[in-house]
Amino acid sequence: MFRAEDYVKVRDLEEAYELCQKRSSLVVGGMVWMKMTSLTKRVIVDLSGLGLDEIEETEDGFSIGCMCSLRQLEVHEGLNRYFGGIFKECTRHIVGVQMRNCATVGGSIYGRFGFSDVLTCMMALDSYVELYKGGRIPLAEFAARPVSGKERDILVRMIIRKDGRKAAYASQRNSQTDFPLIACCVSRLGHYWDVSVGARPARAQVIRILDDGHDSLGQLAKEAAEHFTFGTNLRGSAGYRKALAQVYIRRLMESLTGRSVSKG
Template sequence: MMNIQNYVQAQSLEEAYQLNQKRNARILGGMLWTKMETGNVGTAIDLCGLGLDTIQETEDQFSIGAMVTLRQIEQHPGLNAYTHGMAARAVQDIVGVQFRNMATVGGSVWGRFGFSDVLTLLLAMDTSVELYKGGIVPLETFAAMPYDRDLLVRVIIRKAPLALSYQAMRMQRTDLPVLNCAVANVNGAYRAVIGARPGKAMVLRDETGLLAGGITEDSARAFGAWAAEQVPTGSNARGSAAYRTHLVNVLVRRGALELGGM
């Protein structure tokens, strides 16, 4: 169990940032991950009063506040129109509706969890994060950064022309994924993102041009086989490295074929 000594509802991002500089302080998202940890938190910092709970859509981008829930992502008409319904597909098996009503985008992205469906989905698009001190950083860069004491303010998705397919393999619905995978065409360039390897999601770009001549059964198969050779996988309770490598091949091929139909 986690023991919290002091709770503060921050009145500004600056206040939240300053409070968070103490080593035993903790920003609160939905607290669903945090509550499973043990130990003492000096000051728990709640961002719920800072207006970070909305998704703002403009002609060029989506701006998703850190306190937006996964359920809002699942139900947002604009985001799902842009992602061809894949935003909803990516999060729909994360535990259950009550859980997704509480789990936040900020906590999910900040966590950079290896198994994350959210990270895999977002890496498939032209996504950046806005950090309070660190400014706007491409998500791919952020995912590789060490944890520090900054604040994630919002996630920004630039509306580049997009085709996107999301696939995940779970032993049973609502369990953590054995592997997840997004295949996308962003502004004419193909990429595959593989997560739950079980390591953190990684982005593969179609550098060898396997899909450059268009998506067919053969090119999708070749892309899947190539991806399986590139992606390091590992074993854990949910599956062996060999099984995951097989899944990379299958899910990337299926994703590419789904893109071909869009």
């Protein structure tokens, strides 16, 4: 069971940052994940009084505060309209509505969990993490960093640029609300595909491939799946995951282009 001796609802980010520099302190989101651990902390730092629970849409993009819930992503009209419903699709299988009302975007991205649908989804977009001290960095760069207790920054918000890309998302689960066995997000901008695959079971990575019109979507999906490594755990084998990834990548590409699989 997770234990904490004290709780501070901070007045600003500087106070949160200072408190978090001690190993015995921890910033928390919805605590949905933390409560499953057996950590003991002296102080937990709550950001819920800082107005970081809004999704703001501008002409250029979306700004998603770290305290937004997964449910907010799921039902946000602007996000889902612009990105073809991928935020609804990537969240709707996560446990249940009550849980999604509590789990936060900050906790989901900062945690960089291997099984994360949300990380997989955002990785295929032009997305950035805004850290209080570290500034704005591409999500793919942040996701590649090892999760370490020494890293004591605060994820303030996510920025997703509207760059005109189309995107589609799919996951497969052994049962409806289980962790995903594989998670794929594909986006298309110009002649490029960005393909993100998570739950391999390692954390999501994204690759970019050129579509010059010479290869069928089946060939492109095969090429994309070859870029990733896959592992085995109790949910499925590496070989099964790779086969699923290839099929889902192709289907997502088809759904975005209307091009048929018949070429291979």
